[in-house]
Amino acid sequence: MSAPRTVAVPAGRYGPWFALIWLFFLGDPLLAAWARRDEAAGIGGLVVTVLFAALYMLIWWQARRERWMADRTPPPARALGLFVGLVVLCAADVALLGEVGTACVVYVAISAVLLFRLVVAAALVVLAVVGSLGLGALEDWGSQAGLAFAVLAGSVAIFGVRALISRNAQLLLAQAENAELAVENERTRFARDLHDILGHSLTVITVKAELARRLLESGDDADRARALAEVGDLERLGRDALADVRRAVEGYREITLPGEIARARTALAAADVEASLPGTVDDVPTDLRDLFAWTVREGVTNVVRHAAARRCTVTVDARAVEVRDDGRGWDEGGSDGGHGLAGLRERAAAVGATVVVRSLDPGLSLRVGREAS
Structure with missing residues (x-):
């Protein structure tokens, strides 16, 4: 005892x-x-x-x-x-x-x-x-x-x-x-977010590095060209992961795409909404990562606060991110087009992207990206 x-x-x-x-x-x-x-x-x-x-x-x-x-x-x-x-x-x-x-x-x-x-x-x-x-x-x-x-x-x-x-x-x-519990909770949250931010990125970096080594060892010109492309991906992934970690260490003052997906999982679970979230965001270009992160935050916040949805799906690829739900939709308050959406349009315009909000049957779709549809 x-x-x-x-x-x-x-x-x-x-x-x-x-x-x-x-x-x-x-x-x-x-x-x-x-x-x-x-x-x-x-x-x-x-x-x-x-x-x-x-x-x-x-x-x-x-x-x-x-x-x-x-x-x-x-x-x-x-x-x-x-x-x-x-x-x-x-x-x-x-x-x-x-x-x-x-x-x-x-x-x-x-x-x-x-x-x-x-x-x-x-x-x-x-x-x-x-x-x-x-x-x-x-x-x-x-x-x-x-x-x-x-x-x-x-x-x-x-x-x-x-x-x-x-x-x-x-x-x-x-x-x-209470102070100890707050520190412990923050430590747990930081560890969880850091794992979400780095876990998959480091795995992909390792796999791509092994692939690049094998391609270079083969001696074939086509394989060497492919190896150069893989090395380019490695450089981009490394820079993005480093930027995400720096932002996390700075105390979550900056938004990150992996961090927002991790928070979306927690928020949707707390709201008893079934979530379908991407397992990787490595294909997203560096200049779109912040915009996509804000989109996930805005879209998931809308689902939790207004949509009364049972399911939410977030999809991410190299060109666009989409948050869709099966809730009440646009007309009934699923999104009010307020300051959050206006700010999202301004961020999107700054990087040559567009914001499209569509009513579904049932639900709402928020899609942001280049050539969004």
């Missing part, structure tokens, strides 16, 4: 100073001890109170450094040792200084919240409240309701702080997991 994940919660810079400020409640025991400094009990009270404050601050400092309140607690033996040390010093303060030493009880209860899990800490806080009330009656110190309320209020406040820090830790963990 794998260990539960944790996340680094930024440590509060002012946490220990916050704890230090609230030590002013130990001023009464210190003043009482100082007033009796000519007695052993007074000297002992001074030393014990200072040691108690130092141990309490040590607990806060370790809680901040090790982030105990971020849904974690120290090891049980360590927590018990620190807590018992505080209890012993608190008991010594009460024994040496009397009622004024009970101010330490509040800090003991707060430390219990820092050191132990919720159930144990709650039990210790209740015990501190009951002990405060009982000690006042036993020693005839009068009502200790104020002390009991201070113990309860301080403990509840730290419970709230601990719950808030724990929720923040969970939120940071969720954000970290």
Whole structure:
């Protein structure tokens, strides 16, 4: 079983100073001890109170450094040792200084919240409240309701702080997991698109290179001429594949024909449209690849958004690309001739191609290419 994940919660810079400020409640025991400094009990009270404050601050400092309140607690033996040390010093303060030493009880209860899990800490806080009330009656110190309320209020406040820090830790963990998932999804998408872009091209390059080698080895003039044609294809395919990879690495800012076919497969599947897509686009001339990519994007987007089609077919050859569907057709909103189609006509005109949109029975055909029909 794998260990539960944790996340680094930024440590509060002012946490220990916050704890230090609230030590002013130990001023009464210190003043009482100082007033009796000519007695052993007074000297002992001074030393014990200072040691108690130092141990309490040590607990806060370790809680901040090790982030105990971020849904974690120290090891049980360590927590018990620190807590018992505080209890012993608190008991010594009460024994040496009397009622004024009970101010330490509040800090003991707060430390219990820092050191132990919720159930144990709650039990210790209740015990501190009951002990405060009982000690006042036993020693005839009068009502200790104020002390009991201070113990309860301080403990509840730290419970709230601990719950808030724990929720923040969970939120940071969720954000970290979401970021990791986003990176992983992007990595998977990039790998899939890169495979779609390069997989077939490299296969065709390999086959053509082997064919060119065999033709050159034959020594026949006709075969040599054919080999030169194959080498020309190799050069074109290599350049196109390199351009596609560069665009993919740049973060999909540029459109590529293999990439658009890969995205069309995903989009049509998500829309529950049966897709028939080309397995290769190697015959498409370099100057038409961007135009054909935009055509696939525009046509497939139209099918997914408007056509209500059950099947979509994309065909690509060296002269034209066609996206056809069996949906509602032109008149019913299969294509509205908007900005997407206008932009496609401008791109086509720039490379001497034409755009033809035809209504089918049923469906729509978008064909772009040179000598499109």
